[in-house]
Amino acid sequence: MTLPDTYSGRKHFFTLLHRVQIDNQRPPLFTPGMSSIPPSHLNETLINRYEQWLLVQHYSDITKRRYIPTARKFALFLGDRLLTSSTHSDVHEYLGSRAKNGCTVHMLNIELLALRSLFDFLSLGGLMKWVPPRLIKLRYAGPRFPRFLAIQNVKKLFRAAKTLRERFVLEMLYGTGCRSCELSTMRIENIDFKEHRVTVKAKGPRSRALMLTPRLIRILRQYLGNRRSGYVLADGRPLQALPICKRKSGAWYVRYRTYDERGRNLGIVTRSIPPGVCTNAKSARAEIRRRFKADRIRRPLGLVPISIYGIYMVVQRIGARAGIRIYPRMLRHSLATHLMDNGADLRVVSTCLGHSQLRTTTAYLHVSQKMAQSSFERFHPLR
Numbered sequence: 001m002t003l004p005d006t007y008s009g010r011k012h013f014f015t016l017l018h019r020v021q022i023d024n025q026r027p028p029l030f031t032p033g034m035s036s037i038p039p040s041h042l043n044e045t046l047i048n049r050y051e052q053w054l055l056v057q058h059y060s061d062i063t064k065r066r067y068i069p070t071a072r073k074f075a076l077f078l079g080d081r082l083l084t085s086s087t088h089s090d091v092h093e094y095l096g097s098r099a100k101n102g103c104t105v106h107m108l109n110i111e112l113l114a115l116r117s118l119f120d121f122l123s124l125g126g127l128m129k130w131v132p133p134r135l136i137k138l139r140y141a142g143p144r145f146p147r148f149l150a151i152q153n154v155k156k157l158f159r160a161a162k163t164l165r166e167r168f169v170l171e172m173l174y175g176t177g178c179r180s181c182e183l184s185t186m187r188i189e190n191i192d193f194k195e196h197r198v199t200v201k202a203k204g205p206r207s208r209a210l211m212l213t214p215r216l217i218r219i220l221r222q223y224l225g226n227r228r229s230g231y232v233l234a235d236g237r238p239l240q241a242l243p244i245c246k247r248k249s250g251a252w253y254v255r256y257r258t259y260d261e262r263g264r265n266l267g268i269v270t271r272s273i274p275p276g277v278c279t280n281a282k283s284a285r286a287e288i289r290r291r292f293k294a295d296r297i298r299r300p301l302g303l304v305p306i307s308i309y310g311i312y313m314v315v316q317r318i319g320a321r322a323g324i325r326i327y328p329r330m331l332r333h334s335l336a337t338h339l340m341d342n343g344a345d346l347r348v349v350s351t352c353l354g355h356s357q358l359r360t361t362t363a364y365l366h367v368s369q370k371m372a373q374s375s376f377e378r379f380h381p382l383r
Contacts, residue, residue, distance in 0.1 A: 047068070187232065240297055250275030251274055
């Protein structure tokens with residue numbers, strides 16, 4: 001092969017040569033040995049890499065819990081076909097099957113967004129030249145107005161709380177309007193008792209400050225007690241029962257979980273006392289605690305945060321006692337609605353809720369019936 005004479009021709013030649021070298025160095029997508037691997041196993045490998053990609057991109061836990069199961073359900077729907085061989089018709093059929101199973105329009109849109117994200121990942125990796133879900137248009141599901149409680153039901157819910165922990169969860173969710181994820185990751189070191197504020201990790205990589213009322217400050221001090229560090233709402237697991245058992249040989253033994261200094265579960269261990277040392281279970285329990293006092297049988301308080309599901313279950317139990325169907329986010333909606341009813345400015349409510357866009361807060365204008373009623377009576381021409 002001879003070089004072209006002109007400069008532009010030589011430049012084009014070396015550009016093509018560089019591309020050929022890159023293509024030769026690039027590993028093949030499917031090696032000869034991969035032909036014997038079932039497509040379902042290859043799809044599982046791609047989904048596992050997609051899960052790692054979501055982690056690297058710092059997607060929220062809620063997003064990952066929605067996107068990854070959708071990817072697995074779609075791969076199961078394809079059966080013995082590869083994800084890279086699917087078309088927009090396959091996506092149509094999958095969404096149709098989900099709709100037949102009773103999936104709402106809102107959930108169908110979420111699953112379509114999950115499939116778009118999955119095929120975007122495959123396209124960025126060079127496994128596909130197009131994104132089939134992008135050819136499908138989202139259907140408008142209509143406005144979704146937030147559900148909220150009347151102030152009487154909020155007071156009824158507070159009266160149904162039995163323990164200080166339950167009362168604290170309700171006070172924080174309704175008193176600050178925080179999200180469950182923000183309450184779960186709230187730390188004692190980030191509380192400013194003088195300024196009545198606490199810094200929490202908001203959605204995504206952002207952080208924001210929650211405003212605390214004097215009432216919340218009193219409850220917060222009462223709940224924390226002497227603790228000065230760690231998570232505010234820790235995973236409060238009860239102390240293990242330590243049931244003592246006796247073997248046929250006369251030895252006493254007990255099994256329990258142990259934790260390290262960081263609160264991580266080290267597994268279940270068995271501790272025993274030789275026969276003839278103790279005469280009853282009470283003395284055997286005391287002897288085991290004396291001999292193995294270095295074992296951490298209780299998770300250190302404040303090192304492990306409560307999960308979002310744990311907060312949900314606390315609110316559910318309180319709502320069941322009060323006879324109110326409730327979930328944590330409804331308390332956030334209730335605070336925003338009550339602030340609007342009492343004449344709070346829209347921008348102030350947006351700041352309290354941590355909305356990045358003001359238009360997100362405008363949804364509470366539609367549910368604030370008290371403000372609408374007062375304006376209607378005030379400006380009606382025939383009042």
